[in-house]
C-alpha cells in the first residue's frame with residue numbers, strides 16, 4: 001500500500017498553519033509535454049500577514065471591520081503577475097493530498113508480485129520494477145493525460161481533395177505505444193516456448209501500463225492476440241510475424257516488409273451485428289491470383305492506423321477470416337476507406353473507426369467457412385487482456401482512493417482512519433486482489449497452454465472481472481468526494497473507460513452464453529475448473545457453500561441463468577486462488593462476503609431463480 005504521510009488532523013476550515021501547500025504540476029500547451037520539475041515546496045506562509053497584505057485583504061473583503069490605520073492605495077497584481085502565495089486569506093490550500101507520483105505500483109501490490117512469482121515469471125520482477133517506476137513517473141502520467149485530452153483526428157482528404165484516410169495522434173499517444181511496444185507487451189511472449197513465464201511477465205507489464213493509460217492498450221492487445229490466429233497459415237505468419245514481434249514502434253503508412261515494427265487490428269463488427277458476426281454482409285470474391293476482393297463496411301475497427309487487420313467476410317464457402325494489410329506488397333494502398341471516428345464515452349486516446357472496403361485485397365487465413373473458428377484464437381487473447389485491463393483499472397482507482405484518504409481529513413480525523421472508509425477500501429482491496437490473482441492465473445494458463453481450463457475460465461473471468469470494474473471504479477472515485485468527480489483527479493478517465501472491457505470481445509450476455517456453450521459442449525473444461533476449485537474443498541464453509549451453488553448451476557444449464565453460472569465459476573476460481581495463496585484474513589473476508597446467498601455485491605441479472613421477472617418488467621415498461 002502507499003505509505004501514508006501522516007499529517008496533523010485538521011478540518012478544511014482550520015486556522016492558519018505554516019504547512020506548505022503542494023504545487024500543481026506544470027501544464028504545457030497542447031502538443032507539448034512540459035518537463036515536470038520535482039515538486040518544489042513553497043516557503044511557509046508567514047504566521048502574520050504584512051501591512052500591505054493586511055490592507056489588501058481588508059479592502060477586498062466587503063464585511064471587513066474598519067481599522068484605525070490610514071488607507072493604503074489598492075494594489076492589485078497585474079494579470080501578468082500572479083498573486084504572491086499567501087496574499088489572500090481566501091485561498092489557502094490545505095487538507096489536499098500531494099500529487100500521487102513516484103510511488104511503486106509493483107512493490108505496493110503484493111497480490112501482483114506474488115502472482116507473478118507463483119505463475120512462473122519471478123525472474124521478470126526486476127525488469128517489471130523498472131517498468132513500474134516509469135509508469136509511476138510524473139512524465140508518464142502527463143503523457144497519459146495528454147493522450148486522452150487530445151483525441152485522434154481523422155483526415156479523410158488532403159487539401160486538393162485526394163483521399164488520404166489518415167488519423168493524426170498526439171505525440172503522447174506515440175510515447176505510450178513506443179513504450180509498450182519497446183517493453184514487448186504486444187507480442188514478444190510468442191517467441192518464447194511454453195512454460196517459460198513469458199506470457200505472465202507480459203501480462204504483468206500490460207497490467208502496469210493499464211494503470212497508466214488504457215486506450216493505447218487496444219492496439220497492443222490486438223497485436224498480441226493476432227499472432228496465434230496468424231499461425232493458422234504459416235506462410236502468412238512468416239510474412240508478418242517478424243514485424244509483429246519486433247520491439248520497434250514505427251508509425252506511418254508503408255509496405256509492411258519495409259517497416260521496423262508492425263501493429264495488427266481486428267475488424268468484425270458490422271452495423272447490423274457485432275455479437276452476431278455471422279450476420280456480416282461484407283463480401284469476399286476470389287480472384288485469379290489466389291487473393292480475395294472485399295467489398296463492404298465495418299462499423300467498428302479500432303486503431304485503424306495499424307498495419308494489418310484480421311477481418312471477417314462472406315466468401316463463397318461461408319464466413320471466412322482474411323488478412324488485409326493497409327499497404328499492399330506493390331506499395332500501393334489497399335482499398336480501405338476511413339469514414340468516421342467514433343465519439344466515444346472513454347478510450348478517447350484511441351481511434352475507433354467506421355471503415356469501408358471498396359475492393360480491398362485480402363489473403364485468406366484458415367479454412368474457408370471457418371472464419372469464426374480462426375479469429376476466435378485472437379478473441380481469446382484479447383479477452384485475457386480485458387481481464388487484465390479491468391483488474392488494472394480497479395487497481396489504479398483503488399490506488400488513487402487509498403492515496404487520497406491517507407492525506408485527507410474530515411471531522412477531525414484522517415479519512416483513512418474512519419472505520420466506515422476502511423470498510424469501503426477493504427472491500428475494494430478484496431476486489432482488486434481477487435481480480436489480479438485471477439488475471440495472472442489466466443496468463444499462467446496461457447503460458448502453460450492449459451487449453452481446457454482457459455476455454456471456460458477465460459470467458460467466465462472476463463464476465464465477472466469486467467462487470468465489477470465500473471462498480472469498483474465508481475466506489476473508488478467516491479472516496480475522493482467531489483475531487484474524484486473532477487477531471488484533474490484522473491478518476492473520470494478511469495470511470496469512462498471501465499465499462500468498455502465488458503462490451504468488446506463479447507458483451508456480458510454474449511460472454512455468459514459462451515460460458516454456457518463451453519459447459520454444454522466441452523466437459524473437459526468443466527473438469528479443469530472444478531479440479532482447481534476442489535483443490536481447496538473442505539477448508540472453508542462459505543466457500544464450500546459457493547461451490548455447491550456452482551454445481552447446481554452447472555447441472556441446471558439454463559440460458560436465463562447463464563450470468564449466475566459465469567459469475568459463480570469466476571468467483572469460485574477467485575476464492576480458490578485466495579484460499580490457497582492469499583493471507584488468511586484476505587481469503588476469509590473474500591469468501592465470507594462473496595458467497596453470501598444474498599450478498600449486496602451481486603451483479604445485475606443475478607436475482608434468485610424464483611424472482612418474478614415479468615412482474616418487475618411491467619413496472620418499468622413505458623405505457
Ligand SMILES: Cc1cc2nc3c(=O)[nH]c(=O)nc-3n(C[C@H](O)[C@H](O)[C@H](O)COP(=O)(O)OP(=O)(O)OC[C@H]3O[C@@H](n4cnc5c(N)ncnc54)[C@H](O)[C@@H]3O)c2cc1C
Pocket residue numbers: 265266267268269272273274275276300301302303344347352500503504505506507508509510511
Ligand atoms: C470503443 C469500441 C471499440 C471497438 N473496436 C472494435 C474493433 O476494433 N473491431 C471490432 O470488430 N469490433 C469493435 N468493437 C465492437 C464491439 O466488439 C461490439 O460493439 C460488441 O461485440 C457488441 O456488438 P454490438 O455492438 O453489435 O451489440 P449487439 O450484438 O447488438 O448486442 C447488444 C446487446 O445485446 C446482448 N445480446 C446479444 N445477443 C444476445 C442473446 N442471444 N441473448 C441475450 N443478449 C444478447 C449483448 O450482450 C449486448 O448487451 C468496438 C466497440 C467499442 C465500443
